[in-house]
Amino acid sequence: KEALILDMDPGIDDAIALSIALTRPEFDLKLLTGVAGNVAVEKTTANLLKLEEFFNRTDIPVAMGAKAPLKREFKDASYIHGESGMPGYDFPELKHQPIDDPAVEAMHQVLSDAAEPITIVATGSYTNVALLLIKYPDIKSKIKRFILMGGSLSGGNVSSVAEFNIFTDPDAAKIVYESGIDITMIGLDVTLKALLSNQSIENVAEIGEVGKMISGVMTAYNDIEAAGKPMHDVNTILFLLHPEFFTLEDHMVYVITEGPAIGGTIADTQDRWSNGKLNAHVAVDINTKAFEDWFLAEIPHMNQ
Numbered sequence: 001k002e003a004l005i006l007d008m009d010p011g012i013d014d015a016i017a018l019s020i021a022l023t024r025p026e027f028d029l030k031l032l033t034g035v036a037g038n039v040a041v042e043k044t045t046a047n048l049l050k051l052e053e054f055f056n057r058t059d060i061p062v063a064m065g066a067k068a069p070l071k072r073e074f075k076d077a078s079y080i081h082g083e084s085g086m087p088g089y090d091f092p093e094l095k096h097q098p099i100d101d102p103a104v105e106a107m108h109q110v111l112s113d114a115a116e117p118i119t120i121v122a123t124g125s126y127t128n129v130a131l132l133l134i135k136y137p138d139i140k141s142k143i144k145r146f147i148l149m150g151g152s153l154s155g156g157n158v159s160s161v162a163e164f165n166i167f168t169d170p171d172a173a174k175i176v177y178e179s180g181i182d183i184t185m186i187g188l189d190v191t192l193k194a195l196l197s198n199q200s201i202e203n204v205a206e207i208g209e210v211g212k213m214i215s216g217v218m219t220a221y222n223d224i225e226a227a228g229k230p231m232h233d234v235n236t237i238l239f240l241l242h243p244e245f246f247t248l249e250d251h252m253v254y255v256i257t258e259g260p261a262i263g264g265t266i267a268d269t270q271d272r273w274s275n276g277k278l279n280a281h282v283a284v285d286i287n288t289k290a291f292e293d294w295f296l297a298e299i300p301h302m303n304q
């Protein structure tokens with residue numbers, strides 16, 4: 001089993017990524033942490049708790065993280081993810097609560113207690129992770145790798161160059177990319193290809209209560225491409241289960257923290273700056289047919 005900490009901002013695609021993670025036997029989920037991003041951190045954390053209750057997984061601790069990016073002003077994406085961050089399905093009122101420790105302390109504790117280094121998956125901005133690295137630099141040896149949704153080598157979704165998670169907190173992203181920890185970057189280069197078609201969104205409503213929930217939230221999701229809706233964060237979990245669906249290239253990736261390209265991620269593909277240094281495995285392509293087939297086959301399993 002792979003031990004994981006999931007740091008998220010649900011968020012509709014985060015919610016679906018988490019739904020799969022909560023129901024796959026391959027994972028040992030040590031901790032879920034909420035971060036400000038798609039909506040405010042109180043809401044993203046509440047959505048983590050709601051999904052734990054939905055899937056009867058309240059055994060995993062949930063901690064609330066940063067309310068705002070390191071330096072920039074916080075701006076949410078409720079225009080894409082709704083006011084709650086998880087609209088389109090009627091989740092019952094919450095019965096349990098986050099733990100008292102804030103996310104950074106909870107992450108530090110879980111990593112310190114672990115016998116083996118742990119993988120951190122981040123599908124929101126990397127504010128919590130950056131704060132962890134700032135406050136506890138020695139904890140790096142306990143982080144096996146980062147699997148990060150964010151960035152793009154081929155154009156942005158909030159500006160011509162910037163992807164939302166990086167744009168929201170570029171200063172945090174810079175710290176993470178300069179940390180020296182093994183990074184897999186799963187950005188828009190692949191996530192804008194991993195779509196769920198409108199027909200599939202309609203069809204999955206018939207696959208039990210989980211299908212109804214997924215169909216409901218995906219219908220309410222305002223991220224729309226011609227052939228369907230992008231499942232951005234789901235790709236991080238898919239990557240852990242089926243890395244063979246992805247094409248990766250190793251690059252030196254820089255994060256732009258000011259000016260008109262703020263939030264951009266640039267790979268030094270000609271090695272003009274980096275003297276051969278590399279800091280990320282970048283997902284540059286995905287088998288889209290395998291993605292949709294896998295996703296649709298997951299849903300019945302998630303009902304059990």
Ligand code: BDR
Nearest residue numbers: 011013014123164165232
């Ligand atoms: C990313 O931004 C968020 O809105 C999504 O949840 C995803 O993590 C896509 O750019």
Ligand code: CA
Nearest residue numbers: 011014123124
């Ligand atoms: Ca997200």
